[in-house]
Amino acid sequence: MFNITPVVRNLLIINVVVFFLQNLNFGFAEYWFALHPILGPSFKPHQFVTYMFLHGGFGHLFSNMLGLFFFGPLLEQQVLGTKRFVIFYFVTGIGAGFLYTAISYFEMIQLKNAVDLYAQYPSPDAFLDFVTRFAPEVKRAAFDFLNNFEDQPKNLAYIKESVDFVKQMYEQRLDVPMLGASGAIFGIIAAFGLIFPNMEMMMLFFPVPIKAKYFVTFYALYELYAGINIKDSGVAHFAHLGGMIFAYIMLKVWRIRRMY
Numbered sequence: 001m002f003n004i005t006p007v008v009r010n011l012l013i014i015n016v017v018v019f020f021l022q023n024l025n026f027g028f029a030e031y032w033f034a035l036h037p038i039l040g041p042s043f044k045p046h047q048f049v050t051y052m053f054l055h056g057g058f059g060h061l062f063s064n065m066l067g068l069f070f071f072g073p074l075l076e077q078q079v080l081g082t083k084r085f086v087i088f089y090f091v092t093g094i095g096a097g098f099l100y101t102a103i104s105y106f107e108m109i110q111l112k113n114a115v116d117l118y119a120q121y122p123s124p125d126a127f128l129d130f131v132t133r134f135a136p137e138v139k140r141a142a143f144d145f146l147n148n149f150e151d152q153p154k155n156l157a158y159i160k161e162s163v164d165f166v167k168q169m170y171e172q173r174l175d176v177p178m179l180g181a182s183g184a185i186f187g188i189i190a191a192f193g194l195i196f197p198n199m200e201m202m203m204l205f206f207p208v209p210i211k212a213k214y215f216v217t218f219y220a221l222y223e224l225y226a227g228i229n230i231k232d233s234g235v236a237h238f239a240h241l242g243g244m245i246f247a248y249i250m251l252k253v254w255r256i257r258r259m260y
Contacts, residue, residue: 007086018054051097056179089184096242115166127162145158180239186244195258223237
């Protein structure tokens with residue numbers, strides 16, 4: 001597993017080099033190459049590929065490259081081979097981007113409808129409902145404003161400020177990108193668990209042997225739970241889940257069965 005194979009080695013090098021270049025251009029790379037919401041002005045189709053080679057920080061890069069280093073070589077050398085491993089990596093990464101974008105699209109449509117409705121019928125109660133639903137992280141900071149708005153619900157200045165807030169929040173979220181190789185890495189981890197389900201693994205922060213099938217199942221269930229229940233965490237849980245789903249599809253298409 002520690003024999004670094006050609007594709008894994010090249011991917012490690014490319015990701016590290018791109019990370020350092022990314023940190024030299026002060027946001028240029030994220031603007032052009034991270035995956036932006038499809039309804040936003042910064043979205044470009046090529047971002048479905050390029051987002052996989054950008055990372056949000058050293059910890060993000062390190063965790064993804066660690067997963068590639070541990071799980072990638074065995075899949076490349078013993079199961080898929082060089083050509084199919086490359087195809088697998090890009091299909092799972094792009095597939096992760098597709099699932100994330102599809103879910104993000106419907107979430108942004110819901111947010112846009114809520115913004116339009118509030119702009120048409122602004123009120124203290126409606127503003128509280130909007131913040132509770134779409135921006136709970138700012139609810140505490142907006143406490144004083146909410147109290148003043150409730151005391152003066154017809155105050156045009158408060159009405160305008162609240163409408164501006166909900167519109168600005170929508171516009172800001174239209175330009176929040178997704179980046180990282182996590183979708184492809186989760187695809188690799190899922191494939192490892194499906195092909196070698198009974199292989200025991202020792203996790204770095206969980207020093208108890210655990211079979212790969214249980215590890216992957218736990219991760220998939222967690223990503224589904226987190227994607228539904230944990231909002232605005234900065235983690236693209238549905239992209240992770242998308243990589244795992246497309247990994248399963250690719251193994252079925254190639255008729256690759258478990259080996260251990």
